[in-house]
Amino acid sequence: MWKQSERMDKLPPYLFAEIDRKRKILEEKGREVISFGIGDPDIPTPKRIVDAMKKALDEPSVFRYPLGKGRKDFRKSISQYYKKNYDVSLDYDKEIAVLIGSKEGLAHFPEVFVNPGEFTLVPEPAYPVYKIGTYLAGGTPYLLPLEEKNRFEPQLGSIPQDVLGKAKLLYLNYPNNPTSACATKEFLSDAINFCKKWNIILVYDAAYQEIYYDGKKPVSFFSIPGAKDVGIEFHSLSKTYNMTGWRIGWACGNKEIVSKLAILKENIDSGTFEAIQLAGIEALSGPQDDVHEIRGIYQERRDILVEGLKKLSFNVKIPEATFYVWLNVGSDGVEWTTNLLEKAGIIVTPGLGFGPSGKRFVRFALTIPKEKIQQALVKMESLWKK
Ligand SMILES: Cc1ncc(COP(=O)(O)O)c(C=O)c1O
Numbered sequence: 001m002w003k004q005s006e007r008m009d010k011l012p013p014y015l016f017a018e019i020d021r022k023r024k025i026l027e028e029k030g031r032e033v034i035s036f037g038i039g040d041p042d043i044p045t046p047k048r049i050v051d052a053m054k055k056a057l058d059e060p061s062v063f064r065y066p067l068g069k070g071r072k073d074f075r076k077s078i079s080q081y082y083k084k085n086y087d088v089s090l091d092y093d094k095e096i097a098v099l100i101g102s103k104e105g106l107a108h109f110p111e112v113f114v115n116p117g118e119f120t121l122v123p124e125p126a127y128p129v130y131k132i133g134t135y136l137a138g139g140t141p142y143l144l145p146l147e148e149k150n151r152f153e154p155q156l157g158s159i160p161q162d163v164l165g166k167a168k169l170l171y172l173n174y175p176n177n178p179t180s181a182c183a184t185k186e187f188l189s190d191a192i193n194f195c196k197k198w199n200i201i202l203v204y205d206a207a208y209q210e211i212y213y214d215g216k217k218p219v220s221f222f223s224i225p226g227a228k229d230v231g232i233e234f235h236s237l238s239k240t241y242n243m244t245g246w247r248i249g250w251a252c253g254n255k256e257i258v259s260k261l262a263i264l265k266e267n268i269d270s271g272t273f274e275a276i277q278l279a280g281i282e283a284l285s286g287p288q289d290d291v292h293e294i295r296g297i298y299q300e301r302r303d304i305l306v307e308g309l310k311k312l313s314f315n316v317k318i319p320e321a322t323f324y325v326w327l328n329v330g331s332d333g334v335e336w337t338t339n340l341l342e343k344a345g346i347i348v349t350p351g352l353g354f355g356p357s358g359k360r361f362v363r364f365a366l367t368i369p370k371e372k373i374q375q376a377l378v379k380m381e382s383l384w385k386k
Pocket residue numbers: 039100101102103104127173177205207235236237238244248249
């Protein structure tokens with residue numbers, strides 16, 4: 001009876017909501033399910049941050065509309081965090097806007113710059129929201145395959161000139177979901193020069209910047225000369241501090257780009273709950289031992305899974321960052337995933353859900369305890385022995 005908009009017609013079922021539905025159906029049938037599906041940390045938010053939130057709730061002023069680009073003290077702590085961690089300078093007043101999670105900002109961002117008939121340059125496989133945000137703005141995503149032979153970097157030289165003439169945004173996400181690849185300084189520098197040449201905004205998604213292994217810190221986007229001339233970075237507390245449910249992130253970078261996003265948001269939402277912003281100050285400014293511990297937990301899980309998959313004769317690349325293992329299963333990933341779910345009760349995400357180049361891949365999220373990973377490996381071994 002109610003005909004939905006053509007924009008809505010373009011939206012695929014949200015990948016992770018689908019996976020969660022499958023899990024619930026099996027669990028309702030009494031099956032035990034081990035889920036490597038969604039990248040949602042199982043480890044609780046550090047106590048110091050929860051305590052800061054409790055304290056913030058004693059201050060009645062936090063109950064009002066937050067409004068604007070976010071609390072000044074939180075934006076200051078973001079700016080100090082970039083200086084300390086990445087030696088990057090950000091003006092807290094003009095170059096930072098607080099978000100209700102980075103997904104919210106990423107989903108709304110194309111509305112600021114993209115008109116119907118214009119393109120966004122979207123890598124695939126990728127986090128689905130870049131494509132979804134483009135559709136909601138009436139634009140057209142032009143897909144850029146990320147392939148292992150190219151270190152999972154998009155081949156910017158392959159984009160036709162007529163697309164480039166109408167392209168407004170280039171999305172990059174490193175450390176990358178789902179491939180777990182990290183960017184090199186050279187690639188980022190080339191991408192920045194490319195965006196300058198074609199007058200394209202570089203949208204950098206840094207959600208996994210702090211989830212890295214073996215002490216090897218991934219390159220920070222704004223540490224590359226020229227990044228702020230064309231770039232906006234989306235970052236978040238979600239993955240670093242196990243705060244996915246709190247909904248807090250930020251956009252930072254080029255002041256003109258950031259301020260336009262803030263204007264759009266003023267017209268849509270009324271800001272991020274101030275008590276959460278106060279807890280965010282504690283997250284970024286307090287002692288960071290918990291982040292170190294969190295990395296150690298993922299690293300142990302990564303090693304168990306990678307070793308186990310190798311024993312099962314898979315050719316698996318060891319991730320240097322993110323909490324994902326991107327596995328080439330050498331056959332159709334959707335069939336592989338369905339087989340694993342039906343026969344062993346194990347959920348992994350089919351790579352195709354992130355884009356056509358993920359067809360022969362599946363993604364494991366390391367967001368379950370190591371004992372579960374070990375159990376899953378035993379189940380997989382008996383499945384393939386049969
Ligand atoms: C690549 C990437 N970017 C952004 C997000 C969104 O994170 P949040 O909205 O919790 O900040 C995610 C979440 O899974 C992600 O994988």
